[in-house]
Amino acid sequence: MTEFFISTPIYYVNDAPHLGHAYSMINADAFARWHRGLGDEVYFLTGTDEHGQKVADSAARNDMSVQAWTDTYAERFKAAWEALRIDYDDFIRTTEERHTKAVQKFLQAIYDRGYIYKGMYRGTYCVSCEAYYTANDAPDGNCPVHKRPLIEMEEENYFFRLSAFQEALIEWYDRDPDAVFPDFRRNEAYSFIKGGLEDISISRTSIDWGIPLPWDERHVCYVWFDALINYVTATGYAEDFERFSRLWRHSHHLIGKDIIRFHCVWWPAMLMAAGLEPPSKLLVHGWLLVKGEKMAKSGGNGVDPIELVGTYGTDAVRYYLLREHALGADGDFSLEALEHRYNVELANNIGNLLSRVTNVVARSLGGVAPAYTGRAIAAERIEPHVARAQDGWNGFATAQALEEVQAMVRLANAVLEERAPWKAADPAEAAEPLGDALEILRLVAVLVAPVLTEASAKILAAIGIDPASVKGSYTEALGVGQYAGGASISKAAPLFPRLEATGA
Ligand SMILES: [Zn+2]
Known part of the structure; x- marks a missing residue:
């Protein structure tokens, strides 16, 4: 039996599920269904990313406990996936105990191997992305995603020695040229690595809605670092290492192109630092654009996937999204x-x-x-x-x-x-x-x-x-020529009643 492990990004709970999320989910679901159809042992993982300052702020603004806030939002994602008939095997929430355990084990392994050190971080930061941007990434001082001004930040941080993995990453990309699909996304990641890697800050003392570092509990793990580790949490890294090893060899991470750097540079280096193998495949899809802009709730052009399904039916929405654009390229919706x-x-x-x-x-x-x-x-x-x-x-x-x-x-x-x-x-x-x-x-x-x-x-x-x-x-x-006949057949009801022109 062949294993097939496919994951989607875990979605930030502050968002409402939009069509961009649905696009990832439908792709992953179709691949999972195909492999189940082949008889493979499939493990399809999705979930929600629930830590970070933005989440804590939103909960406070709405007078809710952070846990209650994330509970509500995790349910919204689950309801959307049900409407799109997404048949996942596991839904991980980063606030779960199993995740805390795995993150702490993973961090400790990196720490013990000498790839984490303490330092002082200064930089320009986007609160919405929860990420620092260099002058290179944001020459005008605005977040390239949110187009809002970055703020100056300074704090004592632990750093991950990403710079130590430049050669190892290049070797991996050279040895396994198909690890990132499609090619032009691979080249993007590759040239980023070739350009030189800086160590990254992985902890915060300014917030407490996160997972404490096991060797210094005043710090919580940076939300992106914690989120990436979900893929090993769910496969059993902390609790069932044998299962983890079996599935990991067949890991496929489906991601959007906006998180290439996290998944195609940081994540394989983090795994190497912890003494583990990089993922076996990264599948990078493009963005769905509405009139040239990325589909996102915060951009105001979000299309509600549930509404679409109500109008056109789940099958039709799934079909359109997979049929219209090749995986990898941006596409207009x-x-x-x-x-x-x-x-x-x-x-x-x-x-x-x-x-x-x-x-x-x-x-x-x-x-x-x-x-x-x-x-x-x-x-x-x-x-x-x-x-x-x-x-x-x-x-x-x-x-x-x-x-x-x-x-x-x-x-x-x-x-x-x-x-x-x-x-x-x-x-x-x-x-x-x-x-x-x-x-x-x-x-x-x-x-x-x-x-x-x-x-x-x-x-x-x-x-x-x-x-x-x-x-x-x-x-x-799928061997051709097997239809044996003899069945009793009556006129089928229309599968897809023709749409009347809606003037859309
Ligand atoms: Zn931003």
């Missing part, structure tokens, strides 16, 4: 594009193929499904699409996987147009293109299962296949 994909690819292509085929089988063949023969659509015409779609899923290229699905559906629809089984005088003549189209529907249902979780099950049920029968055996199920 627009309702027009979503509606276009919905109407053309879901309603007209996939939906229409299913209703057409089931309708004609019900009408002309007495509702008995014909088997695949390959006489209307030869296996050799289908197989390359299936292979490329599988490659897409295995290689984190969701847009490619879904494009191949569309190509298969177009092929089936074109053959049906040409052979027009609804006009055939002889049922045997109608059976050939219908049986072959049914096989394409079967393959399509498996290939879209990670995205269209509802529609996939509906397609399989409509053509007489128990959706549970393919789970865990996608590789076998």
